[in-house]
Amino acid sequence: MQKIFTVIFLFLSINIFAQNSKLDAEKAKEFYNKALKNITERKTSEAIENLLKAIDKDSTFSDPYFKLGQINEAARSQENAIKYYKKAIELRPNDPLLTQGYTYIGTRLIKSGNYTQAKEYLSFSIKNVPPNSPVMKQLTKQLELCKFGEEAQKTPLNYIAAEMGSTINFKNKQYFPVLTADNETLIFTARSEDGDENLYISQLVNNVWTAPKSISPKINSTANEGTCSISADGRTLVFTSCDSRNSLGSCDLYISKKIGDEWSTPENLGENVNSPFWEAQPSLSTDGRILYFSSDRQGGYGRKDLWVSQLSENNSWTKAINLGPIVNTNNDEISPFIHANGHTLFFASDGHLGMGGLDLFMTESKIGVYSKPENLGFPVNTFEDQVALFISADGKKGYYSSDVKNTIKLFQFDIPKELSEKFKTTYFVKGIVKDAQNKKNIATTIELVDLKTNLVTENVKSDSITGEYTAVLPNGSKYGLFVNKNDYFFKSLSFDFSEKNESANKIIDIYLEPIKKNVKEVLNNIFFDSGKTDLRPESYTELEKLVVLFKQNPSLKVEISGHTDDIGKDVENQVLSEKRALSVTQYLVQKGVNALNIKSVGFGKSKPIVPNNSEENRQINRRIEISIL
Incomplete structure (x- = not known):
């Protein structure tokens, strides 16, 4: 009898539990439907409240979790969005209706550098979206990115970065470093606590950077000045300033010249460079005659593109042109840096294949045609944004800025061999x-x-x-x-x-x-093959300089003399020196120089400049000289 009562009790308990569960499920569905109505009415707070009530009634009901994931995604509450999406997926794994959650989590895993797990989520998503749709294209690119990120992490560059120290990192935020070609002058942007940006300069003295100081009261003002570029000699500066100094738009580029120790009053680079849109992050060629920059102006390929302008013969800047679709994408290309070699362009992009954010790339320019940009690799690039790279002219050091615990600091690193071998x-x-x-x-x-x-x-x-x-x-x-x-x-x-x-x-x-009598100069760029008297093509530039000199001074009378080292027979050296001098004279006469104004002689080995005791000295003694008579 006792066993019968126990069985009856258990049956009744299970039945009551089932009925209660059914009621809870129905109540959960009721709260969920209320939440959907709240969403339609744009009552987000009420919708969240009802979704949480639905979960409280039935924790196995996946729809409220998924909807909470969507609400938090829209509110950019990443942590909560991932939490609710993951719970919905846990309850209904492999359900195509949850594709948005898979995609969101996969995308966030990329942004944390977890490419392997991201690939798992996104591989599910791509099977459940319409073919040839924008989402399909996005997912395809993200899966390529995951594959690239995995491979890059397997073959890291030998790369160790170090902070530049408290002397340089003297404010809470400093960024966009640039250096002169001799690596002895550093200029960068620093922001004060009130948000004012200014340019600061430091000198390398006895291999130690001096305390930064304001670059010039003519340049720094109450407006923001920053993201600058400097010519190789440190005397031409282009920088960004926003809403100031006769601005043509939101942010414009300005130029200042250094004469002696003084900087000139900055001038707006004008409408050929600037526009009503955003122009910033300039990069000058070593001679200050070619300018690269980023702009979101109309006529580009994406949000922000890279553009270039050149200084013409009349000292005005040409109308900026877009670098084209090989470099620019439908996303952002920013932070250009033209290396001192004149043809290797580094820049940041989130449009080319990378590791998840803004990555650093390099491209080579030959006669205005750019090569396919190449990612600089891991760990120069990571899942975080990388911008503002500067590489020293000698290719040995790299400099950049990076976020460090709510600050922005300047870093330096030795260029990895694998990278330095890719550019001159x-x-x-x-x-x-x-x-x-x-x-x-x-x-x-x-x-x-x-x-x-x-x-x-x-x-x-x-x-x-x-x-x-x-x-x-x-x-x-x-x-x-x-x-x-x-x-x-x-x-x-x-x-x-x-x-x-x-x-x-x-x-x-x-x-x-x-230019006066008895002046003598060595023509250092006149070349002959060993033992030969025919002028080599490399000589033509110097020869043409001589032609111009005679045109500017038609009465000029000169002596062209040939000289050898002490190797070989004296007679042969004498003849060789005479014939080489004659070759130069004949070239000039053929170009219209009066033959009566040129005397051609050879001195063989008789007039060395330095002792003929080394190959280097002998090379110095093998020369063509010009003397004004």
């Missing part, structure tokens, strides 16, 4: 230009010519007060450096970096001789 490094030559007679500093124009192509690759000036100049020479070619000034004989220097890969920076003071 550069060298620099700097010094002071002086009058050879009175030793006064003088302003000159300085042309850097690639002697393999005879094309001018850089055009800079020496400072009119200090006489200082800096020129950048990319690795991998042979260069002629020509220093020109009216009423002076031009100076030529020769640099062969065709095969060198080690640092070869030089400090050379240049002394220009006035």
Whole structure:
């Protein structure tokens, strides 16, 4: 009898529980329907309250969880959205109706760098969306990103970044660092507690950065000044300022020149560069004549694109042109940085295949055509946003800014070998230009010519007060450096970096001789093959400089002399020197120079400049000279 009563009790308990569960489920459905009505009426608070009540009545009812996930997604409450979506998926796994939740969680896993798990969620989503739809395209790209992220993490670069120290990181937020070609001047943007942005400068003294100071009261103002770029010599500055200084739009680009120790009053770069839209984040070529920047103006390919403008012969900026669809996407391309080599462009993008946010890319420009951008790899790039990269002219150091516990600090790192091998490094030559007679500093124009192509690759000036100049020479070619000034004989220097890969920076003071009797100059960019007398093509740039000199001074009378080292027979050296001098003379005569104004002679080995005791010295002694008679 006892067993019968127990069975009856259990049966009644189960029946009552089932009835209560049914009532709870019905009540949960009632609360859920109320919530749907609340949503239609845009009563979000009431909807959330009813959804939570529905869950309280029936914790196995997945729909309220899913709807709470949608509400929190719309409210950008990521943590809650993921929590509710995951609960809905747990209750109804592999249900195509929950695709939005799978997609949301997968996308957030990408943003945390969990590519493997993100791929699992997104692989489910892509099977349950219409083919050829925008969502399908988005998911396809995200799955490619997951694959790229997984592979990148398997092959990390040798990359260790370090903060630049408290002297440089002297405020709560500092960012967008740039340096001069000699790596001795650092300029960056820093923001004060009240939100005012200004430009600060620091000098490297005895391998230690000095305390940053305001770059100039003419540049920094009550408006925001930031995201700047500096020419190789540190004397041309382009920066961003918003809603100030005769602005054409929200943010414009401005230019200032340094003469001696003083910066000029900044000038708006004008409507060929600026527009009523946002222009910012400039990057100057080493000679300050080509300007890259980011803008959201109309006529681009996406939200923010990269644009370029050049300084014309009349000293005005050309109308900016878009870099095109190889570089720009339908998303954001920002933070351009043209390396000192003149053709490697680094930039940030969330439109090219990357690791989830804004990644850093590089592209090579050849005659205005850009290569397919290449991701710089992990851990230079991570799931977080990376922007504002600067790489030193010698390719050894990288600089950037990054968020650190509610602050923004400047970092530096050694460029990984795998990365440095992908672009050409550069060298620099700097010094002071002086009058050879009175030793006064003088302003000159300085042309850097690639002697393999005879094309001018850089055009800079020496400072009119200090006489200082800096020129950048990319690795991998042979260069002629020509220093020109009216009423002076031009100076030529020769640099062969065709095969060198080690640092070869030089400090050379240049002394220009006035055009007058007894002035003598070595023509450093006249070349012959060993034992030959035919002029090599690399000589044409210097020869044309001579032609121009004679046209400007038609009465000029000169002696062209050939010289050899002490290797070989004296008679042969004498003949070789005479014939080489004659080759130069014949070239000039063919170009219209009066033959009566040129005397051609050879001196063989008889007039060395330096002792013939090394191959380097012998090379110096093998030369063509010009003397004014």
